[in-house]
Amino acid sequence: MEARTPRVAILISGRGSNMEAILRNVRAGTLACEVALVVSSRPEAGGLERARALGFPTAALDARGLSREEFDRRLRALLEPLRLDWLVLAGYLRLLTPEIVRRYRDRIVNIHPADTRLHQGLHGYRWAFERGLASTWVTVHLVDEGIDTGRILAQAEVDLAGARTVEEVERRGLAVEHRLYSEVLGQLFQEESTEGGAP
Ligand code: GRF
Secondary structure: OOOOOOEEEEEEOOOOHHHHHHHHHHHHOOOOOEEEEEEEOOOOOHHHHHHHHOOOOEEEOOOOOOOHHHHHHHHHHHHHHHOOOEEEEOOOOOOOOHHHHHHOOOOEEEEEOOOOOOOOOOOHHHHHHHOOOOEEEEEEEEOOOOOOOOOEEEEEEEEOOOOOOHHHHHHHHHHHHHHHHHHHHHHHHHHHHHHOOOO
């Protein structure tokens, strides 16, 4: 079968440091995929500017005043013509509706700043810091209908020894996230290009 390059959209809501790490690897040729769009659920997200500066197409949907269902209908309408193989969530702060999860079943990936079996939802680094953990694990997982409940694809340990502030915990964690996410995506995309794309 002819190899094909996976087409992906990256979904963000804020700063976009994970997105930027991915885009830099795509630009450098060390992560083989076509980023068809970076979408933000917040027009003011700093990540949009970062993506534009790197020359990638961006779009913003404004969630204010919209129901979850209406927002995701608009998101689907935006994504559908792009013929995507993967949705890559990178600091995307909204829970996807079951309709989107079904449409891209097992093709939505997220990165979480903790072990998803121990901590779900927001503030994973604060959670680790307040418990005084000696290390924490960041997780790349598939997205299902729950909050950080999808199948774990990979985890990496973050050494927290001597970390005195939550900012330091986050700084160390993000450095690990930035490496791990592209590694895992690279593996997924490689399997994709040898097996064929989305149905
Ligand atoms: C990261 O810690 C990620 O694990 C979590 O949200 C944060 C996003 O940061 N899901 P950034 O926008 O990628 O800088």
